[in-house]
Amino acid sequence: MRSNKNQKSAMDTSSQQNIIAHGTKIVGDIESKGPFRIDGAIEGNVKTEGKVVIGKSGSVVGTLVAVNVDIEGKFSGKLHLKGTLSLKSSAQIDGEVQVNKLAVEPGATFNATCTMGAVKTLANDGGEKVKDSKGQSA
Numbered sequence: 001m002r003s004n005k006n007q008k009s010a011m012d013t014s015s016q017q018n019i020i021a022h023g024t025k026i027v028g029d030i031e032s033k034g035p036f037r038i039d040g041a042i043e044g045n046v047k048t049e050g051k052v053v054i055g056k057s058g059s060v061v062g063t064l065v066a067v068n069v070d071i072e073g074k075f076s077g078k079l080h081l082k083g084t085l086s087l088k089s090s091a092q093i094d095g096e097v098q099v100n101k102l103a104v105e106p107g108a109t110f111n112a113t114c115t116m117g118a119v120k121t122l123a124n125d126g127g128e129k130v131k132d133s134k135g136q137s138a
Contacts, residue, residue, distance in 0.1 A: 016034050017034060017035050017036070017037055018032055018034055018035065018036045018037070019036075019037045019039070020036065020037070020038045020039060020040040020041075020042060020058070021039055021040055022039040022040055022055075022057045022058075023040060024039075024040035024041070025040060025041040025042075025043070026040070026041070026042045026043070026044065027042075027043045027044060028043075028044045029044045029045040029046075029047075029062075030042065030044065030045070030046045030047070030048075031046075031047045031048070032047075032048045032049075032050070033048065033049045033050065034048065034049075034050050035048065035050030035051045035052065035053075036048060036050065036051075036052045036053070036066075037052075037053045037055065038052065038053065038054045038055065038058040038059075038060060038073075039055040039056075039057050039058045039073075040057075040058060041058070041059045041060075041061075042059070042060045042061070042062065043061045043062060044061075044062045045062045045063040045064075045065075046060065046062065046063070046064045046065070046066070047064075047065040047066070048065070048066050048067075049066075049067065050066065050067060051066065051067060051068045051069070051070070052064065052066045052068075052069045052070075053069075053070045053071075053072075054069070054070070054071045054072060054073045054074070054075060054091075055072050055073055056072045056073050056090055057073060058072070058073035058074070059073050059074040059075070059076075060074070060075050060076070060077065061075075061076045061077055062077045062078075063077050063078040063079075063080070064077065064078070064079050064080070065080045065081075066080075066081055066082075067081065067082045067083045068081065068083040068084050068085075068086070069081055069084075069085050069086070070086045070088065071085070071086070071087050071088065071091040071093065072088040072090050072091055073090070073091065073092070074091075074092045074093075075091075075092070075093050075094070075095070076093075076094040076095055077094075077095045077096075078095055078096045078097075078098075079093075079095065079096070079097045079098065079099065079112075080098050081097075081098065081099045081100065082100060083099075083100055083101065084099065084100065084101040084102070084103060085097060085099045085101070085102050085103070086103045087102075087103065087104045087105060087108040087110060088105050088108065089105040089106060089107035089108055090107070090108070091105075091108040091109065091110075092108075092109040093108070093109065093110050093111065093112050094111045094112060095112050095113075096112060096113050096114075097112045097113070097114045097115070098114075098115045098116075099114070099115075099116055100116065100117065101116070102114065102116060
């Protein structure tokens with residue numbers, strides 16, 4: 001018989017961090033409720049309800065949908081964030097960015113089209129809905 005403590009930890013994976021280690025390459029799509037730290041390489045789409053940190057040796061090529069993202073490494077593709085994108089001085093970004101807030105340290109490379117304040121989310125029918133920064137449909 002399991003105790004309630006074991007059942008809770010087995011069910012609550014949203015607070016556990018997923019780590020893609022340096023030297024690891026993943027090709028494909030990833031979806032998770034928990035946060036990510038990426039020090040390896042991902043070619044594909046990443047969707048999470050948590051925070052994503054792309055370390056200095058990390059790279060993502062594809063679409064990244066998350067709440068908040070801190071980037072020290074490389075990103076190329078589309079970023080859709082409900083919260084804040086924080087670019088450290090070593091960050092290199094290419095593509096399309098849609099965020100609520102943006103913080104850029106001196107030295108970061110930001111070659112992207114950027115939309116702030118309105119966050120597009122995918123509707124159930126495959127179409128897109130536009131929501132403002134407070135989550136209200138526009």
